[in-house]
Each structure stands twice: as C-alpha cells, then as structure tokens.
Amino acid sequence: MKKLTCNSCKKEITNDLGATQFKCPECGKAEIVRCKNCREIGARYKCSACGFEGPN
Numbered sequence: 001m002k003k004l005t006c007n008s009c010k011k012e013i014t015n016d017l018g019a020t021q022f023k024c025p026e027c028g029k030a031e032i033v034r035c036k037n038c039r040e041i042g043a044r045y046k047c048s049a050c051g052f053e054g055p056n
C-alpha cells in the first residue's frame with residue numbers, strides 16, 4: 001500500500017475515512033490528496049504538475 005500525504009498540510013493519511021483523492025481537475029496528471037481536516041477548513045491545494053490551485 002502506498003502512503004498518502006495530504007497535499008495541503010503534508011500530513012500522512014492513515015485510515016482517514018474523510019480523506020479524498022482525485023486527479024488534478026486542470027491537467028489530470030497529478031493525484032491530489034486531501035485529509036478530512038483540510039477539506040473541512042477549505043485549505044487550498046496546489047497541483048505539483050501544473051501549479052493549479054483550488055479548494056475544489
């Protein structure tokens with residue numbers, strides 16, 4: 001199992017049911033991972049491939 005790290009706070013995600021994982025909506029290349037906490041507070045994420053930033 002690969003380890004997932006939240007794109008916003010860089011915390012490792014372990015059994016976080018509220019966490020989400022999706023491909024960058026802009027380029028579709030990079031995988032964005034967000035933990036439950038960052039989703040709740042609406043923390044921004046940034047795509048490592050194209051630099052796209054967004055709350056969603």
Ligand SMILES: [Zn+2]
Binds near residue numbers: 006034
């Ligand atoms: Zn986070």
Ligand SMILES: [Zn+2]
Binds near residue numbers: 025027028051
């Ligand atoms: Zn991207």
